[in-house]
Amino acid sequence: MMDERLKEMDERIRELRRVAEELKDIGGDIEAVRRNVERILASVRILELNICDVEDLERDV
Amino acid sequence: MEERSIYWNPILERMPRERLQELQLRKFKRILRWAYERSPFYRRLYQEAGLEPEDIRSFEDIRRVPKVEKGMLREVQQRPPFPYGDILAVPLEEVTAFRQTSGTTGTPVYQADSWQDWEWWSECWAYILYAQGYRATDRVFIPFGYNIFVAFWAGHYAAEKIGCEVVPGGVLDTQARILKMQELRCTAFMATPTYVLGMADVARNKLGIDPRELGIKRITCAGEPGASIPTTKRRMEEAWGCPVYDHIGATEIGAWSYECTFQPGGLHVNEAFFLVEIEDMETGELIEEPGREGKMIITAFDRLAKPCIRFDSKDVIRWADYECECGRTFRLIDGGVIGRADDITKVKGVLLAPTAIEEVVRGFPELGDEYEVIVSKKGDMDDILLKVEIRPGYEGSREEILARLRDQLRLKTNLGYRIEVHPYGSLPRYDVKAKRFKDLRKRE
Numbered sequence: 001m002m003d004e005r006l007k008e009m010d011e012r013i014r015e016l017r018r019v020a021e022e023l024k025d026i027g028g029d030i031e032a033v034r035r036n037v038e039r040i041l042a043s044v045r046i047l048e049l050n051i052c053d054v055e056d057l058e059r060d061v
Numbered sequence: 062m063e064e065r066s067i068y069w070n071p072i073l074e075r076m077p078r079e080r081l082q083e084l085q086l087r088k089f090k091r092i093l094r095w096a097y098e099r100s101p102f103y104r105r106l107y108q109e110a111g112l113e114p115e116d117i118r119s120f121e122d123i124r125r126v127p128k129v130e131k132g133m134l135r136e137v138q139q140r141p142p143f144p145y146g147d148i149l150a151v152p153l154e155e156v157t158a159f160r161q162t163s164g165t166t167g168t169p170v171y172q173a174d175s176w177q178d179w180e181w182w183s184e185c186w187a188y189i190l191y192a193q194g195y196r197a198t199d200r201v202f203i204p205f206g207y208n209i210f211v212a213f214w215a216g217h218y219a220a221e222k223i224g225c226e227v228v229p230g231g232v233l234d235t236q237a238r239i240l241k242m243q244e245l246r247c248t249a250f251m252a253t254p255t256y257v258l259g260m261a262d263v264a265r266n267k268l269g270i271d272p273r274e275l276g277i278k279r280i281t282c283a284g285e286p287g288a289s290i291p292t293t294k295r296r297m298e299e300a301w302g303c304p305v306y307d308h309i310g311a312t313e314i315g316a317w318s319y320e321c322t323f324q325p326g327g328l329h330v331n332e333a334f335f336l337v338e339i340e341d342m343e344t345g346e347l348i349e350e351p352g353r354e355g356k357m358i359i360t361a362f363d364r365l366a367k368p369c370i371r372f373d374s375k376d377v378i379r380w381a382d383y384e385c386e387c388g389r390t391f392r393l394i395d396g397g398v399i400g401r402a403d404d405i406t407k408v409k410g411v412l413l414a415p416t417a418i419e420e421v422v423r424g425f426p427e428l429g430d431e432y433e434v435i436v437s438k439k440g441d442m443d444d445i446l447l448k449v450e451i452r453p454g455y456e457g458s459r460e461e462i463l464a465r466l467r468d469q470l471r472l473k474t475n476l477g478y479r480i481e482v483h484p485y486g487s488l489p490r491y492d493v494k495a496k497r498f499k500d501l502r503k504r505e
Contacts, residue, residue, distance in 0.1 A: 006072065042176050045177055053088070056087075
């Protein structure tokens, strides 16, 4: 059960990163977009530490 | 669902030990490669040791990675980019926050953090506060002079992240802080043990308020070991009528250890975010068994702007020979930090090196060679008495000399002193090793 939730959360977090980076690209030189996406990505990174690192480990075992 | 409610992240906090160690090894390799590729300081250090990131394949290999000492952090600051030196692993423009160590052991170490690092700092503290029962229903008062020292900054951000309402008690004096806590019906606060006791004293004796009537439900301590010293913890808990929890962190490292609501007598090491190694102080041998004291070598896995890899903290700790009933698989250290590998000690929450006092005293040609420092407890507060001698011929300038001495001591050590002048030649003289620094505070 937890394995399934972990996998699902991992997928969503990766999606968050992908969408945020796309938004940053589209925003180009608009600082209000770039800087706020940077902050979002910093939060995404913390989710990765909490969830994706574990899922990576499980996947490779 | 109910069982999970005591954990900030049950996936990491309850991870089987074997898996947790696999995760630690992976994360160690990742931060080592990050530093090697981006920080000239770390690359030099590892290349000089003939070490490449791919050489690390096991926990045993980690022991081959050179340690970093505080002096190295000071030296590297002489290199560009100003003011951090080439230990930086991100471009300077990505640094968003400056903090520094107190500088009582020498030149302060400047700490660079990116926004990513601040997210990490507050996440580390979220683990701490959640484990100590902080919830969105708490109104948290922070009686801390928000400044260049890291202290409770991350505690502030973490409390916000948890959803608490945070009241920053920055520039208020102690009485005003207590009255504000009363007015706002705050439910928790964070302070050094000395200040926790000092606030209780002011509440009782200056304001006629019983601290137990203020409705505080939990207190988190930092900066001094008091919350892990049973008698001091008990004194604080009796004064405020609530649990007092300890946590340990440092500017160069992060917040790496915490007591949980089960209060087993030790602190959990956040092993998902840090690698703690305990090393024998004489032989350097790795200590795995409980109960044996050694100095801590620590790695922060996820701190990026100024990585902290195998930092020789000089903190003396020991693994606990008991487990916590909370269910966390993170190992416990028994009784918090139980000392320092060098002579540095904490007074009034500030790291104090006897050498820093010596440096100041000996810088005054009007003062004799001998001096004595006595640290003791006056009530609940630390007290520092400095005994000096004035050389013959300078007695007429006594008050001016002492005023300058106080200023210099404050500047150098961030502490205030009581100063006694003794007749020239009357202080103890030593033939071999001097004992000029006496810490009369007793731990039980």
